[in-house]
Amino acid sequence: MRTNMTRREFLRLAGLTLAISLTPSGYRMLSAEEVAKDKSFNPNVWLQITPDNMVTIVVNKSEMGQGVYTSLPMIVADELEAEWKGVKIKVAPAGDKYIDPVWGMQATGGSTSVRHMFEPLRKAGAAAREMLVSAASKKWGVPVSECEASQGSVIHKKSNRKQTYGQLCEDASQLIVPQNPTLKKEGHFRIIGKPFDRLDVIEKVNGSAVFGIDVFIPNMLYASIERPPAYGAQALSYDIKAALKIAGVHYVIDVQSPSYGYRGKAVCAESIEKAWKGRTALKVKWDKGSHPELNNESLQKMLIGHLKKDGVVARSDGDTKLALNKAFRKVEATYVLPFLYHATMEPMNCTAHVTADKCEIWVPTQNQTGVLKAAEKITGLKPDQIYVHTTYLGGGFGRRFETDVVEEAIQLSKATGRPIKLIWSREEDVKNDLYRPANCCKIEGGIDDKGRLVAWSHKVVVPSIFSRVFPQMMKNGIDPAAVEGIENMEYEIPNVYVEYVRLDTPVPVGFWRSVGSTHNAFTVECFIDELSHAAKKDSLEFRLNHLKNHKRAYKVLEVAAEKAGWRRPLKKGQGRGIAQHLSFGSYVAQVAEVSVDEKIGTIKVHRVVCAVDCGDVINPAIITAQMEGGITMGLSAALKEGIELESGGVASSNFHNYELLRMHEAPDIEVHIIRSKEKLGGIGEPGVPPIAPAVANAVFNATGIRLRRLPMTPETVKGAMGKM
C-alpha cells in the first residue's frame, strides 16, 4: 500500500508521530508537536502509529525495483516490534524535510538507501517502542522493566494484561521522546534478515501500480518533442502552420532546458496521437550539427589515440615503470568498451502543472532535490510552492537521476499554462540518453619468476560524469567514477600505477547502474586472468594468492568457486571463468559457465554462481533478486549492447538495433549470501560488475580466445579469433 502525502497531513493524523534527524551532534528525535513548533528541524525519517493499529513509515527513497519500499519499513518494524501486516508506507514529497542524512539531498542512487537509512530507521522504531512501553507501564502502574513489547502490543505478563499499539499510541504521544533508545541486540530480530514478501508486488501484478506514465491531470495536454538527430543540430526549416492545422494541436514550442541545452520543438495537443501527428506535420529539416564527423570509427580512433596522451595520476605505489622493466614476464593488453544505453522499460516521462503561485510535478525520479531545484529555476517559485509527487519508477539504473524530461515538462506547462504530460518515444529515449561512458584502457603487468604479480600499470581513457553532475567531487582533475575499481583494487601488488586521461566527446554521459565499476571491473578482472595465464597458475589460485590480507574479497571468491565446483570437469566445449569486484561497499564474486559456437561466434552462458558479502542482511530475497537482476543486466550489456554512432548523432533507435538480453539467453543463476556482519554494503548495483569479465574469462577457458572488446557479439568473437 502506498500513497503520497504532505507534511501537514502527516502531522494532523491522530496517534504517535515521530521524526528523526541527523544533526551535527547526532540523531535528534522529536514528536509531532515539537516538529510543528520547530520549523528549522529537517527530519529524515517519519514514523506514525495510529489508533487503527497501523504503522506508517514515510519513505524518502524511490522504488525502482530494488525493493526499498519493503526493506526500509522492515528495519523500523523490527525495532518497533510492530506487526508486519499492519505496516504501510507513504511516499515522501520532495523537500528539506525528507533529505538523505548522509548526502544532504533527497535522492536514490549509489546503492545507499539501506546503508544511509539503517541507523535512523532503527532509532525511530526503538524510540517509538520505548514510548509505547512507558505508556503501558504508566497506565497499569507497573515498572517499565516488567512490560514487554511484542508483535504490535505491550504485554505485562505478571498480570496477564495486554494493550495494542493502537490503544496506547495516544498516551504515548504525550511522553518525552527518548533521544538514545536501546536498539535490539543481535539475535533478537524478527523481521530483519528474513525473506519477507515485497509490499509492492500485489499492485505490480494486478496492474494498478501507478508509474509516471500512468498519471492523469484534468485539462492536461500531451506533449511530444521533435528532437535534433545530431548533437548540436539546428532546425533549417519547419512548418508550424501545418502542425497547428491538425485538429487538437494547440502549441508548437521550442524547448530550451537550463541544464541540458536545446531540446527540440514540442507539439502540445489534446491527445498523444494528435501530438505525434503534429510532429510529423512539422517536417523539421535539421542541419548537420556540431560534430558531423562523429561515428563509430571516429570514436574508436579518439579513444585509442588518447592512450598516447598523458593523464592525471590516480594512484602510484612503488616504482611501477622500473618493476615492469625488471619483471620476469610482462603482459600488455588494450581493451575497448562502448557507450551503453540505460533502457529503462518505462521511457522518460513527466507531468507538470505550473500556475502563477504553484508548480506540481508527477514524475518517476531518483532525484527529488534535483527536480525541486530545476522547478525553482524555471518557474521562479519558492520551494514551498513546488510539489513533487514521486510515482513508481519503471526502472531507474541511474537514468532517472537526470532531470532533463522534468525540465522539458515544466517549461512546456509554464509556456502553455496547461498541465502537460510529456512522454518520450522509445526512439527518443534511446537517442537522448546520458550514456555509460565508452572507454579504453592500456594495461601492463609484470610477474616475477615465482609467478607473483610485481607491477600493474593501468591507463584509462574515459569521459567524465562527475564534472557535469557533481563537479565539487572532482579531485585534482580526477573523476571518481573514472578510476573506481582500479585505483582501489585490493590485489596485493607492490608497484601500482593508475592514470586517468579525460576524454570528453559530444555524447553526454551519466550514471549507469554501478557506474565506473561496470567498465573497470571488466578490464581489471580480465587482465588479472591474462596474468594468471602468463604465470601458468590457476586463475582462482592466482587471485587468492594476491588477496591474502583482504579476507572479504578472498571469501567471496572462495565461496563462488566452491559452490560452482571450480575444479569439477565441465562438459566438452564448455569453459568456466571467475571474477570478483568490490563496489558500493559490497564484495561480489561470480563464476560463469559458457560454451562458444566458434563457427558463428555465439556465446551461450549456461550458469552463473554468485557469492555476495554485503555485511548485514536486511532481506535476503531482495538481495538475491538484485544479484540476479544485476547479473542479467550486466550480461545483456556484455553480450549485446553498445550505442552506434553515425553522422554526429546516435544511430541506435529501438530494441531491434539496441538489443537486450531475452529469456532464452538468461542463464541459471545461483546466489549465495555471506553474512559477514561487516559494515553494510549496497545491493542495487554490485551484482553488475563481475559478470562481463567472468564470461570473457570463461570464453578464454573454453576456446583460448581473449576478448578485449565489448560487446561480445559474434563479430567480436570472430574478430578475436582472427587475431589468434
Next chain:
Amino acid sequence: MITLEVNQKKYDFDVSPDVPLLWVIREHLKLTGTKYGCGMSLCGACTVHIDGKAQRSCQIPVVEAQGKKITTIEGIPENHPVKKAWVKAQVPQCGYCQSGQIMQAIALLSEKPNPKEEEIMNVMNGNLCRCGTYRKIKKAITMAAKGGKK
C-alpha cells in the same frame, strides 16, 4: 465513433481509427496496467488478449479491434492462477513489464497447460524485462501450470 469491448465492458468514443489500440486503452480508457515500451512489437509490455490470443496492442489500429473481445491485465481476476503464482514467486522488481509478461503467460498456458521449458522460452522471448526477472517468470509459469493440473 469507435466501439470497443474491453474486459466485458462496452466503450464508445471518438478517436481516429488508425490510433494504436494501446494508446486508446491507456490514455482514453485509462486502463493503465497495459504499458508502452517500444511501439514496434519488440518488447511485449503492451500485450493484451484479443479474442483470447496474446497480441501486441501497440501494433493494432483501434479500428481493427472493434467487434472483438479485448482483455487487459485489469480484466484478469485476482485469484487467477497465473497472478497468484506471480505473487507467490515474487516476480516483479520495477514491475513495469509485468502486465505484459502475465498476459503473455496466461495465453501460453491456455494453449499449452503444461509447457516444457523450451516452449515457455519460445513464447516468453518476446517479452523484455530489464530488471532481469526471467528466472522468476519461468518459475511462476511452471508453478501456475502445476496448479492448473490439480
